[in-house]
Amino acid sequence: MLRSFKATLMRGGTSKGLFIHRDELPADADRRNQVLLAAMGSPDKRQINGVGGAHPLTSKVAVVSASEEDGIDVEYLFLQVVVDKPEVSDGQNCGNMLAGVGPWAIENGLVTAVEGTTPVTIKMVNTGSVATAHVPVKDGQVVYEGDCFISGVPTPAAPIPIDFADVAGASCGALLPTGNVIDTFEGVEVTCIDNGMPVVVLRAEDFGLEGTESPAELEANDALRQKVEAIRLKAGVAMNLGDVTHATVPKMSLVSRPQQGGFLNSRTFIPHRVHDAIGVLGAVSVASAAVIEGSVAWPLADQSKVGAGGLDIEHPTGFFSVDVDIRRTDTGYEARKSALIRTAMKLMQGEVFVPAHLFGDTV
Numbered sequence: 001m002l003r004s005f006k007a008t009l010m011r012g013g014t015s016k017g018l019f020i021h022r023d024e025l026p027a028d029a030d031r032r033n034q035v036l037l038a039a040m041g042s043p044d045k046r047q048i049n050g051v052g053g054a055h056p057l058t059s060k061v062a063v064v065s066a067s068e069e070d071g072i073d074v075e076y077l078f079l080q081v082v083v084d085k086p087e088v089s090d091g092q093n094c095g096n097m098l099a100g101v102g103p104w105a106i107e108n109g110l111v112t113a114v115e116g117t118t119p120v121t122i123k124m125v126n127t128g129s130v131a132t133a134h135v136p137v138k139d140g141q142v143v144y145e146g147d148c149f150i151s152g153v154p155t156p157a158a159p160i161p162i163d164f165a166d167v168a169g170a171s172c173g174a175l176l177p178t179g180n181v182i183d184t185f186e187g188v189e190v191t192c193i194d195n196g197m198p199v200v201v202l203r204a205e206d207f208g209l210e211g212t213e214s215p216a217e218l219e220a221n222d223a224l225r226q227k228v229e230a231i232r233l234k235a236g237v238a239m240n241l242g243d244v245t246h247a248t249v250p251k252m253s254l255v256s257r258p259q260q261g262g263f264l265n266s267r268t269f270i271p272h273r274v275h276d277a278i279g280v281l282g283a284v285s286v287a288s289a290a291v292i293e294g295s296v297a298w299p300l301a302d303q304s305k306v307g308a309g310g311l312d313i314e315h316p317t318g319f320f321s322v323d324v325d326i327r328r329t330d331t332g333y334e335a336r337k338s339a340l341i342r343t344a345m346k347l348m349q350g351e352v353f354v355p356a357h358l359f360g361d362t363v
């Protein structure tokens with residue numbers, strides 16, 4: 001027998017996945033994960049028996065609920081449903097899916113629409129960090145259509161500015177989790193950073209790369225993948241993340257000089273597939289590393305761009321513009337707010353069916 005739960009399929013930034021009210025899912029995390037694996041069709045590289053898109057960027061879930069906390073409208077738990085393994089991870093934030101949370105919360109009655117722009121304050125349950133999304137509203141309805149292009153999405157949509165109050169150290173405890181601007185793992189110099197997303201920043205040139213290779217070329221390079229993974233496992237421990245063998249963090253971002261007039265060029269392993277663009281908080285973290293003098297990214301980045309508006313992080317399908325505010329202090333570095341613009345699109349609303357026994361129903 002099958003059982004269904006209500007869900008909305010949405011694009012959030014350059015990612016796509018299901019948005020679900022928390023009450024639709026089993027409260028027990030193991031049971032919830034089994035339901036979500038079945039819903040997306042994992043484990044299976046084609047996710048043929050589910051609604052997942054057969055790529056980490058399209059196998060995502062946002063679980064949303066109203067918040068009781070003062071100053072917070074909604075709680076958003078991000079879950080990465082691994083495509084080819086029976087694993088669901090709550091070990092990272094996702095700033096792309098975050099772009100869909102505000103519109104979804106308004107349309108599902110969790111937040112009252114304010115004409116013009118509705119600010120939605122969102123607690124990212126994965127790390128406890130807070131973001132505010134500014135959702136366009138007209139005649140009481142969320143506006144999806146607009147003229148804002150973001151790289152990696154072929155059609156324009158309504159802009160959703162998002163700001164983050166303080167996400168530094170959200171997963172690792174500090175902006176520079178190892179306490180160093182540069183560390184060496186497996187003989188390679190790296191900068192470990194967490195400004196909302198744990199990222200290991202590496203120089204593409206240290207791997208004999210130009211930095212302009214396509215995701216497919218990078219994924220086909222077995223020696224590169226093995227070396228990057230060996231560094232990741234060591235960096236994970238040093239970044240206070242423990243054994244990251246089965247974790248989706250840290251991300252591994254290979255950086256090089258900008259190629260298209262941006263601030264810095266990037267190619268990011270997330271952590272095993274290569275991102276077609278770059279994650280939201282991933283971009284915030286990479287940009288943060290690049291404004292810290294002495295980091296591996298600092299000499300590669302076009303420092304003349306700092307202080308002149310958004311910093312464009314180039315990636316395989318364009319660029320991602322982020323505002324970061326990193327200040328030097330007596331004891332190190334401090335991150336203040338960061339801000340960026342995303343778009344989102346409602347694609348489908350309905351019921352997703354899974355075997356009823358996964359909910360614990362006796363059939």
Ligand code: NQM
Binds near residue numbers: 096
């Ligand atoms: O870094 C992919 C994405 C992400 C995460 C990943 C993200 C972020 O593009 O905030 O958005 O790095 O796993 O959805």
